[in-house]
Amino acid sequence: MKNFLLLNKLLHLYRTPEDQTYRMLFVDESTVKKILTWENTFKAVEAAMQRVSDGRIVQKPRIMTFIPNTSNVMGTMPGYLQDKQFGALGCKIVTSFPNNAKLENPLPSVNANIMILDETTGIMKAVIAGTEITTQRTAAASAVATKYLYVNQSKPCIVLAVLGTGVQGKIHAEMFRHFFHFQEVRLWNRTKETARSLAEELNKKYNTDSFKYYEDNESCVRGADVIVTTTNSPVAIVRLSWLKPGAHLNAVGANRHHFNELDKEVYRNGDLFVDSVETSQAEIAGLDSVADNLKGEVGAVINGTLKNSPNDRITIFNGIGKFLRYRIGVVPQKELQILRL
Ligand SMILES: NC(=O)C1=CN([C@@H]2O[C@H](COP(=O)(O)OP(=O)(O)OC[C@H]3O[C@@H](n4cnc5c(N)ncnc54)[C@H](O)[C@@H]3O)[C@@H](O)[C@H]2O)C=CC1
């Protein structure tokens, strides 16, 4: 207890030679939830993607520490983003412990904290709880990619299919309906009951019947305009023959098995976009096998330096190459104002 109090005191009162009263701020999850909106998260991620592609970001591939004999992993993601509104120097630590959901008192499987440092002195200014930021930022990255690779091409936004209804599945279903007004949002999950109860919860929340629960992944995907995969599946859950020409996919899930949610044939017959070619090449195992289909960065499409795919091509956004830039990029203006206090 004594140690805990001491640690707490040290954490909250960081002394510097210039300013003996410099205080470090801790922004907890409930404060983050009050500050973040889907709109400002979207804008921050959009800006971050652009900065990646115009070179105003310093960021090396994340370091993943795998815990032996488990599927648990800790990711360390340092970086610097130069941007008047969203910029910062910092590091996110995120863990993915898939069995947290099975605990007697279940916890989210993905948990994160973000350290923000002063860019002129290098002194730590704040620790921001990063779980909600990670949740929203990941879905916003898929939404930005979908906007620029699909929606802006005047393609239909009638049916959305979401495979996997955990934390990411839920936020993708809600955020995509919010931004793109899908008439039908199909939900599939390995444990059927989870998808059924999420459909029920969201229909109630939005007073609608647009959220539909599907018993099998094939019927969920067939006929969908946009597909999102948010699972830990080590085997393909989407096949090429189920897809409409010109459909768009966001592959969010899987860490060590990056390409496994989508069948290889999907990659071979689609155009693949990432958030950062450099970090994706370093991180995505097997990227070489589909290198011919890697078109480039979403940020380059936004910046107008990369052409979009023809309308009948399948497009894929592989969300695994994005690291700290979004964690930093997603710290919105209001939060930075708090940090400056
Ligand atoms: N690219 C990124 O920046 C991020 C990626 N992720 C990844 O997205 C995925 C989902 O994350 P969360 O929703 O936070 O996790 P979660 O634990 O809330 O949900 C996991 C989902 O995967 C499903 N699932 C697990 N094993 C499966 C299998 N063998 N086959 C089919 N479905 C299976 C579960 O039923 C559940 O729907 C994870 O792979 C996670 O690592 C999550 C956050 C950020």
Ligand SMILES: O=C(O)C1=NCCCC1
């Ligand atoms: O980038 C992230 O954030 C995550 N990536 C994979 C594991 C969960 C969080």
